[in-house]
Amino acid sequence: MSTDQKTQSQQILFTRGVPPAEALPAEDLGECFDSVVRNDTSVVLQYGQQRGYAPLRKQLAEEYGVSDDEVLVGNGSLQLQDLLSKHLVNEEDAVFTEQPSYDRSILTFRRNGARVTGIPLEEDGIDVERLERALEREVPAFLYLVPDFQNPTGATLSLEKRRRVVELAERYGFYILEDIPYRKLRYRGEDLPLLRELDSAGRVITVSSFSKLLSPGMRVGFMIGSKGLIDDLTGLAENTYLAPVLPTQAAVSEYIGRGMLAPNVESLKELYRPRWEAMTSSVKQELPGATMFTSNGGFFVGVMLPEDANTQNLVGRAKEQGLVLTPGESFFADSDDGEPPRGERFVRLPFCAVTTDQIEEGVSRLAGLV
């Protein structure tokens, strides 16, 4: 069979945002593990380091221009979001997100008692007018944003909106949780400032991880916030899991210390850029009636299908055609206007763990279904 024929008969996974196997630097990480376990044994294999492995916290503190006390490293960023929700959300509090947003974060906030309201996402990020109207009705415990190459749409929050959102947080007195796991995977354009860099009132909490830059199975996530907040979350973490897993954190620290992270990110961008290009051009070509969010990086392109698209049992029909999709509804919280969310028209298209052939074939199958 030719490559084309092979691709045509393959099942194509447009589901979770995972790195492909070839993106995982096994040799280098294996050496880093071996080195830290042998050379820092009494720290790495012992109880302790409740705030995370100290050398990694120091590296992160330097990178983000904060003190070590403002950094907590834990077992993946979702666990840290769970702890933060426990700490900040009282029963029946609101949490605001972009609409659509990361499905697991929505679930995590809800499981901790929050009513989660999605504020519509525009081409350049959250709709700030709608956010302000929602704030006049009620102030949330926090606003969750993925400002760079958002999951699930790929959208990036513009500089002007970053400023306005931070102003609103200061004016109304709520926290912004900025989640930036994709930020370093930019395929086009220039970095915008972090929300944290625009904030002078301590309203921004930053969370990220090494899952997209190094390895998801390591589960090394981190959070940056005020010392008081980090102290509280450390106590909660200690009561929940005693101490974080340390060999993985130490291996990440060693990997960074050896100067390997930046080149790894560069090689990931080289690997992912053609896939990102294939996805955006395939969507333009095959789904001309759909609204595609502009993605300049990360793992996803998000598409809102036309009003008249056939979305009836789309996931089921796609599966019959060998195309595996995530149900669009998962990414939608409650609407801010009381209308039912339009999740059935939304499709998240992850492009990193599929080849350009698979991308073209997959989008073509999708087009045939709607």
Add this chain to the structure above:
Amino acid sequence: MSTDQKTQSQQILFTRGVPPAEALPAEDLGECFDSVVRNDTSVVLQYGQQRGYAPLRKQLAEEYGVSDDEVLVGNGSLQLQDLLSKHLVNEEDAVFTEQPSYDRSILTFRRNGARVTGIPLEEDGIDVERLERALEREVPAFLYLVPDFQNPTGATLSLEKRRRVVELAERYGFYILEDIPYRKLRYRGEDLPLLRELDSAGRVITVSSFSKLLSPGMRVGFMIGSKGLIDDLTGLAENTYLAPVLPTQAAVSEYIGRGMLAPNVESLKELYRPRWEAMTSSVKQELPGATMFTSNGGFFVGVMLPEDANTQNLVGRAKEQGLVLTPGESFFADSDDGEPPRGERFVRLPFCAVTTDQIEEGVSRLAGLV
């Protein structure tokens, strides 16, 4: 200075139950990490394995005579106890423990909304008459037991009592959570059956970890229960931390697969046995009026000081003498009889991470204070 003089001027830590640095097999573990990261890269460094690393689950299933579906491996056993509490405890439910019991478990159950009642611990384990009386008043969500070399006392539940507790669980319809992290570290006598082995009604859930047998910093804990329960907890785990940390689980599996765990446990027993002997004989000699729980293994000897002992600010006064103790009160839940718990008279004496000289000197300092 002679060794004796040095010990006399040292601070002595009778606090947390941690292994000493010399007990951590760094070289072998370093190799295991390197091997699994290189050889099983696409599993170990990737998302997935929500129930834990499959080869490790298989090894544990074989050891405990259950199916793979009945095993969940996660980031330390306390995290699994937290998930189990979330699942089983409804607001204001009771959880029963031994009195005294593991302080962090008591906290974890309480944080999940449980009223935690301690049933007095006797020389041969929980007081079954008192347990039965408490059960007549109310049936708990579960009974938490550390049947082998209990934390904090060192006591072991007798065979007869194991049978009676399991009968009560079947009759009244509650779960028993048996926590067995110390079980393989027996310095005297023969193993008793697990509660799980005496249970024909599926009332026993077993939890343990590799923290005491290999390394605490790895945070590899596991739980064994019915497939239905493990399915539910896996869902809850996935919503909380997405996927477990995998390189550590894989390294443990490799370490077991290379036949290294059993010899390591033997060498730990050789290291710890003289310390255990020193602790029990020092307590007998220096604190003749105290009631010592009989410990035949594990990490701790527990002592109930005499009624007339001076326990006023004992932890503070001990610290002034260079002796660091954990406050006894931490190990006490609410009493089953409405009386105030007698935690101030209780002292937990961990012996694994201190030398025999330190043990003798430490117990002597303690005797001088009470």
